[in-house]
Amino acid sequence: MKHRMPPTFGLSRDSLAFLNNNWGKTMSGTFTKAMARNIFYGGTVFFFLLFLALTFDTMRVLPKTDNRGELTPGAIAGKHIWETRNCLGCHSLLGEGAYFAPELGNVYERRGPLFIKAWMQAMPTNAPGRRQMPQFHLTDQELDDLVEFFRYTSGINTQNWPPNIEG
Amino acid sequence: MKYQSQAVAMPYFIAAIGLFVGQIIFGLIIGLQYVIGDFLFPEIPFNVARMVHTNLLIVWLLMGFMGAAYYLVPEEAETELHSPKLAIALFWIFLTAGALTILGYLFIDYNTLASMTGNDILATMGREFLEQPLITKIGIVIVALAFLYNISMTTLKGRKTVINIVLLLGLWGLAIFFLFAFYNPANLVLDKFYWWWVVHLWVEGVWELIMAALLAFVLIKVTGVDREVIEKWLYVIITLALVTGIIGTGHHYFWIGTPAYWQWWGSIFSALEPIPFFAMTVFAFNMVNRRKREHPNKVAVLWALGTGVMAFLGAGVWGFLHTLAPVNYFTHGSQITAAHGHMAFYGAYVMVVLCIISYAMPIMRGRAANDQRAQVLEMWSFWIMTIAMVFITLFLTAAGILQVWLQRVADTPMSFMMAQDQLTLFYWMRFWAGVAFFIGLITYVWSFFVKGESKPLIT
Ligand code: HEM
Ligand code: HEM
Ligand SMILES: [Fe+2]
Numbered sequence: 057m058k059h060r061m062p063p064t065f066g067l068s069r070d071s072l073a074f075l076n077n078n079w080g081k082t083m084s085g086t087f088t089k090a091m092a093r094n095i096f097y098g099g100t101v102f103f104f105l106l107f108l109a110l111t112f113d114t115m116r117v118l119p120k121t122d123n124r125g126e127l128t129p130g131a132i133a134g135k136h137i138w139e140t141r142n143c144l145g146c147h148s149l150l151g152e153g154a155y156f157a158p159e160l161g162n163v164y165e166r167r168g169p170l171f172i173k174a175w176m177q178a179m180p181t182n183a184p185g186r187r188q189m190p191q192f193h194l195t196d197q198e199l200d201d202l203v204e205f206f207r208y209t210s211g212i213n214t215q216n217w218p219p220n221i222e223g
Numbered sequence: 224m225k226y227q228s229q230a231v232a233m234p235y236f237i238a239a240i241g242l243f244v245g246q247i248i249f250g251l252i253i254g255l256q257y258v259i260g261d262f263l264f265p266e267i268p269f270n271v272a273r274m275v276h277t278n279l280l281i282v283w284l285l286m287g288f289m290g291a292a293y294y295l296v297p298e299e300a301e302t303e304l305h306s307p308k309l310a311i312a313l314f315w316i317f318l319t320a321g322a323l324t325i326l327g328y329l330f331i332d333y334n335t336l337a338s339m340t341g342n343d344i345l346a347t348m349g350r351e352f353l354e355q356p357l358i359t360k361i362g363i364v365i366v367a368l369a370f371l372y373n374i375s376m377t378t379l380k381g382r383k384t385v386i387n388i389v390l391l392l393g394l395w396g397l398a399i400f401f402l403f404a405f406y407n408p409a410n411l412v413l414d415k416f417y418w419w420w421v422v423h424l425w426v427e428g429v430w431e432l433i434m435a436a437l438l439a440f441v442l443i444k445v446t447g448v449d450r451e452v453i454e455k456w457l458y459v460i461i462t463l464a465l466v467t468g469i470i471g472t473g474h475h476y477f478w479i480g481t482p483a484y485w486q487w488w489g490s491i492f493s494a495l496e497p498i499p500f501f502a503m504t505v506f507a508f509n510m511v512n513r514r515k516r517e518h519p520n521k522v523a524v525l526w527a528l529g530t531g532v533m534a535f536l537g538a539g540v541w542g543f544l545h546t547l548a549p550v551n552y553f554t555h556g557s558q559i560t561a562a563h564g565h566m567a568f569y570g571a572y573v574m575v576v577l578c579i580i581s582y583a584m585p586i587m588r589g590r591a592a593n594d595q596r597a598q599v600l601e602m603w604s605f606w607i608m609t610i611a612m613v614f615i616t617l618f619l620t621a622a623g624i625l626q627v628w629l630q631r632v633a634d635t636p637m638s639f640m641m642a643q644d645q646l647t648l649f650y651w652m653r654f655w656a657g658v659a660f661f662i663g664l665i666t667y668v669w670s671f672f673v674k675g676e677s678k679p680l681i682t
Contacts, residue, residue, distance in 0.1 A: 089454055099466045142333045144349060220636045
């Protein structure tokens with residue numbers, strides 16, 4: 057097969073010729089479209105099943121690592137407060153979320169319950185130019201639930217992440 | 224345009240671009256809040272603006288995917304769309320629901336919004352990217368199903384090309400995995416585990432099928448290369464994507480309470496995820512170099528090549544950078560993550576949508592390609608946005624390395640907020656790169672209004 061050499065977009069003509077020839081061979085002749093299709097469906101199904109198997113095993117092992125024993129009614133209520141105030145829109149929790157404000161997966165250990173409650177009540181600082189956290193007007197009960205949620209979260213076995221207490 | 228009904232793509236593309244502009248405006252707002260912490264506080268707190276930024280991104284990409292499908296599926300199937308009326312109705316429903324949701328974020332307190340919209344019946348809100356109220360989520364599912372019905376029926380009655388099949392697989396997968404957005408157990412570990420079935424299995428799974436199909440379609444059109452060759456490539460690419468990407472989900476299961484063996488599965492399989500992105504780049508360049516025709520739409524070719532390269536850089540290189548468990552232990556949830564998220568989303572999905580818009584829009588406006596002047600302007604916007612995104616990524620990466628060092632590696636680690644104070648310079652530079660990005664985007668929009676002689680339609 058012979059074709060005209062077009063512009064090379066900065067690649068050397070030799071390297072292009074190499075790609076063209078070799079891929080040309082692979083992508084024509086013996087390797088047919090039907091083979092490519094079969095490998096796609098076979099490969100996808102195989103690896104999806106493997107993923108399901110791993111998921112299944114994870115579900116079996118999780119009770120040992122996910123601290124579900126501490127998932128008290130308070131912690132459950134706390135998670136609901138966490139979600140409905142969109143805390144994750146500024147903070148991360150176990151490293152996921154936003155990166156604008158500190159990690160809170162280990163805040164229970166870093167600060168303790170009293171500090172957390174006082175902090176929430178003192179917001180916003182209104183310090184000029186500083187990042188501001190809203191005042192959520194939570195009741196004392198709601199604050200306790202939130203703290204309970206942090207306590208539960210801090211007990212999850214995260215394979216020693218984060219590297220230190222600062223999160 | 225070969226089929227009249229392909230024209231329903233037009234409003235989708237226009238709305239997508241409009242929402243893109245909104246996304247970037249809110250990007251600039253949160254970029255500024257990173258350095259001027261009390262900017263717009265308490266009117267628009269960071270978490271609200273961020274939610275608008277990321278949700279607009281998702282909504283406009285979905286708009287773009289749907290528009291692309293309405294354009295592409297009839298042409299590939301060689302038949303009119305099953306129901307153009309349904310497509311137009313769905314457009315208005317989706318746009319209205321999207322707009323109302325964004326207005327809800329901005330003008331109603333999130334907690335109030337949650338209780339107004341049924342979050343107490345089924346709590347799904349307050350999780351990253353899935354912040355939408357329950358009724359919006361249900362609306363998305365209904366629109367998605369009706370949309371899938373429409374394009375599936377079109378495919379069924381017409382020619383079943385590989386491009387159509389792969390695109391449909393991707394879109395069905397998108398809808399199916401979205402269903403996990405409705406699963407929100409109180410157990411945080413389970414919540415996070417299945418949250419990734421939406422987020423990861425989208426961007427590193429089924430969306431790659433959509434991307435590859437769109438790219439293949441545009442490449443066939445602009446290069447005239449034999450369909451047989453392109454389709455074989457398509458299968459190879461999507462095989463690589465799913466074989467690596469499905470188990471690659473494990474790179475999110477290192478530190479969230481899941482068993483330690485995921486550090487092996489996740490590291491190994493996700494380390495291979497750059498391969499399909501690399502293959503897409505080679506594919507795009509290869510096809511363009513073997514082109515059998517000189518298509519007058521040069522800028523569409525530029526987007527096609529650009530998306531290959533930038534997706535490889537953003538997803539492949541920047542993904543690999545932090546995907547091995549021993550590295551991710553330090554970089555997890557830092558500015559490195561944000562750097563990667565930006566370039567990957569831009570390089571893969573923003574650019575591929577802009578690519579199909581660039582190819583299809585002139586045709587829907589009755590010409591094979593835009594006037595030279597409009598194309599040159601669009602090329603300028605390509606370069607400004609792309610280079611700006613490279614700089615956003617580089618500045619965030621620099622900030623991330625410093626952050627990780629100060630806060631997680633140094634002998635006496637700094638607190639989060641103290642470390643942030645040290646990064647101000649990089650955040651300022653990110654902000655200015657963002658302004659440049661915005662200028663590129665305005666240039667892009669402007670290019671649609673440049674009038675001139677139009678090239679005749681060739682078919
Ligand atoms: C003017 C340009 C932009 C600026 C200044 C900007 C700024 C930001 C900021 C400050 C965040 C929040 C980071 C945090 O959580 O602390 C963010 C998140 C995000 N932005 Fe942008 N952005 C811009 C453009 C874009 C574009 C073009 C895209 C898509 C291609 C994008 C996609 C995202 C995504 C996916 C996230 C979530 C990232 C993550 O969770 O890791 N942004 N952006
Ligand atoms: C176009 C494809 C991709 C897109 C759009 C994308 C986007 C993203 C986004 C937005 C996040 C942040 C999620 C969050 O908010 O928590 C993320 C995280 C991540 N991505 Fe990607 N990604 C892509 C491909 C890849 C690939 C191919 C790799 C690996 C080679 C990769 C590796 C990672 C890792 C390791 C994380 C977790 C970071 C952390 O621990 O904080 N990504 N990605
Ligand atoms: Fe991922």
